[in-house]
Amino acid sequence: MELTFYKYQGTGNDFVIIDNRNNEITLTTEQVHKLCDRRFGIGADGLMLLSTKEGYDFEMVYYNSDGRESSMCGNGGRCLVKFASHMGINKSTYHFIATDGPHDAVIKDNQWVHLKMKDVNGMQHSFSSYVLNTGSPHYVKPVGGNDLEEMDVREEGKSIRYSDRFAKEGINVNFVEELPKGIFVRTYERGVEDETLSCGTGVTASALVFAHNDNGFNRVEVKTLGGHLAVEFTKTGEEKFEDIWLCGPAEFVFKGTIHI
Numbered sequence: 597m598e599l600t601f602y603k604y605q606g607t608g609n610d611f612v613i614i615d616n617r618n619n620e621i622t623l624t625t626e627q628v629h630k631l632c633d634r635r636f637g638i639g640a641d642g643l644m645l646l647s648t649k650e651g652y653d654f655e656m657v658y659y660n661s662d663g664r665e666s667s668m669c670g671n672g673g674r675c676l677v678k679f680a681s682h683m684g685i686n687k688s689t690y691h692f693i694a695t696d697g698p699h700d701a702v703i704k705d706n707q708w709v710h711l712k713m714k715d716v717n718g719m720q721h722s723f724s725s726y727v728l729n730t731g732s733p734h735y736v737k738p739v740g741g742n743d744l745e746e747m748d749v750r751e752e753g754k755s756i757r758y759s760d761r762f763a764k765e766g767i768n769v770n771f772v773e774e775l776p777k778g779i780f781v782r783t784y785e786r787g788v789e790d791e792t793l794s795c796g797t798g799v800t801a802s803a804l805v806f807a808h809n810d811n812g813f814n815r816v817e818v819k820t821l822g823g824h825l826a827v828e829f830t831k832t833g834e835e836k837f838e839d840i841w842l843c844g845p846a847e848f849v850f851k852g853t854i855h856i
């Protein structure tokens with residue numbers, strides 16, 4: 597079967613996107629895994645289907661590059677909104693459904709996509725690390741000094757992700773360094789089982805932890821290896837956040853067909 601696909605990226609977090617509004621496409625775990633493979637397929641951190649759902653502009657169905665359907669992907673959601681617009685779904689505010697519930701999104705004049713994330717009602721902390729869910733589960737570890745650039749994120753992230761506490765369900769692991777204006781985040785992603793250039797739900801979690809340490813901010817600028825993002829929010833309690841928006845670029849890379 598010939599499959600038409602579109603490749604998008606959001607700060608270097610890259611995705612294969614397939615238009616499934618006719619509901620004809622069903623992919624196996626092996627097929628998604630192969631389509632995301634950087635040598636035997638197209639190559640991507642994840643794959644998304646643009647599907648239909650009554651009451652919404654569209655439904656987002658997200659798979660990690662290991663081929664398994666997973667929880668929310670922030671950068672993926674932003675890319676899917678851009679794709680929907682390129683497919684002729686034009687709205688001033690997009691309203692779509694994903695695995696973690698409904699989302700709103702807006703494409704700004706500078707072409708950045710602002711995506712509303714689910715509310716966060718608390719976080720667990722022990723020693724200097726934090727665990728919270730921003731649509732996907734995240735472990736956030738602040739790193740001191742200027743050590744983050746040099747860190748072996750793949751190895752350090754893997755040891756936390758496969759520790760007894762997290763091995764079964766898995767977790768995404770973020771290392772965060774405070775900058776004079778914002779934070780620098782590097783993420784080991786569950787389901788990719790490697791560092792990615794950026795992770796939207798991870799950047800969101802890290803920004804909220806940063807806000808948790810300092811009440812004075814409602815917008816955090818975020819540097820990732822793949823580019824710049826920002827997270828805006830309203831802090832409603834000690835560890836409670838609402839009106840959380842993940843903001844950043846989302847770009848079309850190429851289109852093609854592949855035999856599956």
Ligand SMILES: N[C@@H](CCC[C@H](N)C(=O)O)C(=O)O
Pocket residue numbers: 609660666667668669670671672732733768785786787788794795796797798
């Ligand atoms: N890249 C994503 C996160 C995708 C889901 C994650 N790998 C998981 O399985 O939890 C993002 O931008 O949020």
